[in-house]
Amino acid sequence: MNAEPDMSRLARTIGDATRVRMLILLTEGRALTAKELAYGAGVKPATATAHLRRLEGDRLVSSTTQGRHKYFRLTSPDVAHLVESLMVVAPAAAHASDKKTVDAIRLARLCYDHLAGKLGVQLTAAMVARGLLVEEKRAFSITADGEDWFETFGIDIPALRRNRRQFAYQCLDWSERKSHLAGSLGAAVAQRMIVLGWLVKAKRSRVVSLTEAGRRALKKRLGISLKDT
Numbered sequence: 001m002n003a004e005p006d007m008s009r010l011a012r013t014i015g016d017a018t019r020v021r022m023l024i025l026l027t028e029g030r031a032l033t034a035k036e037l038a039y040g041a042g043v044k045p046a047t048a049t050a051h052l053r054r055l056e057g058d059r060l061v062s063s064t065t066q067g068r069h070k071y072f073r074l075t076s077p078d079v080a081h082l083v084e085s086l087m088v089v090a091p092a093a094a095h096a097s098d099k100k101t102v103d104a105i106r107l108a109r110l111c112y113d114h115l116a117g118k119l120g121v122q123l124t125a126a127m128v129a130r131g132l133l134v135e136e137k138r139a140f141s142i143t144a145d146g147e148d149w150f151e152t153f154g155i156d157i158p159a160l161r162r163n164r165r166q167f168a169y170q171c172l173d174w175s176e177r178k179s180h181l182a183g184s185l186g187a188a189v190a191q192r193m194i195v196l197g198w199l200v201k202a203k204r205s206r207v208v209s210l211t212e213a214g215r216r217a218l219k220k221r222l223g224i225s226l227k228d229t
Contacts, residue, residue: 013058014086018043019051026061027080028206029113031071077165080112081182087174106175107226108199110206114171114186115193119210119226121176123189126222133168133181140168140181150185154192160184 014020021041025032032040038048052072055061062075074080108119115123127133132146142150142157150157161167163184171182181189193199198214201207210218210226218224 010058013054013060014082016051016054018047019055020083022048022051022055023060023074023079023083026072026074027083027110027112028204029073029080029110031064031073033069033071037072074112077112077114077182077187081171084111084116084174085172088172088177090174104202104207104209108208108210110190110201110208111171111173111180111182112187113190114180114182115190115199115208116171116173116175116180118176119208120180121173121178122224122226123218123222124179124181126224127181130222135170135179138170139166140170140185142168142185150189153189154196155185155188157185160188 014023018041022037025037025040034048034052035045037052038045041048041051043051052061052063056063056072059075060079061072063070063072065071106117108115108117110116111120114120124133127146128135128140130145130149131143132149133140133142147157165184166182168181168183168185170179171186172178173180180186190199193214194201194208196214196217198211198217199208200211202209215226218226
């Protein structure tokens with residue numbers, strides 16, 4: 001008996017165009033209903049149900065019932081990381097979306113719950129350059145200066161370390177082809193920036209916009225000057 005994970009089944013599951021569109025929609029980090037996923041994937045609700053059953057059976061999504069509605073989300077950040085990694089090697093779409101939408105996605109977006117795109121990559125690079133983080137093999141370690149900086153920023157580092165989730169790892173950004181900060185630390189940074197009003201999440205999209213206050217703060221704290229193109 002082959003004890004290795006069934007990669008071929010996983011490949012068949014993810015390889016379906018409708019199912020992969022659903023997974024991409026769920027990388028926004030929000031829980032969505034079957035109807036919302038059907039609309040986003042361009043299929044009928046009955047068809048969406050069958051696809052969601054397959055995704056749930058392979059433990060790529062999980063569901064919870066609240067009132068009359070059933071909500072679906074990715075089972076873990078690892079699934080979002082898998083989707084983002086596949087986008088790195090996937091060929092460009094034959095018919096891309098309008099340029100404004102594509103530019104917004106490439107500039108700043110959420111990869112499940114951490115920051116990605118040009119902003120995520122620049123933010124990570126600035127933290128490494130300033131000695132807050134050190135690049136290791138597929139991960140980041142935090143320096144003593146980094147501990148102080150993140151604590152001052154309002155992030156409880158000891159609490160994050162107690163979390164069973166991976167603390168800080170490198171997630172290869174599909175649009176920039178460079179790594180951004182993922183893990184519980186990356187999620188905490190993104191959430192803190194949203195709470196501070198530096199980032200604003202778009203509705204029904206994983207795109208985030210950097211506010212004027214955010215631009216000033218990142219320039220002052222990390223020397224980042226993000227251009228819109």
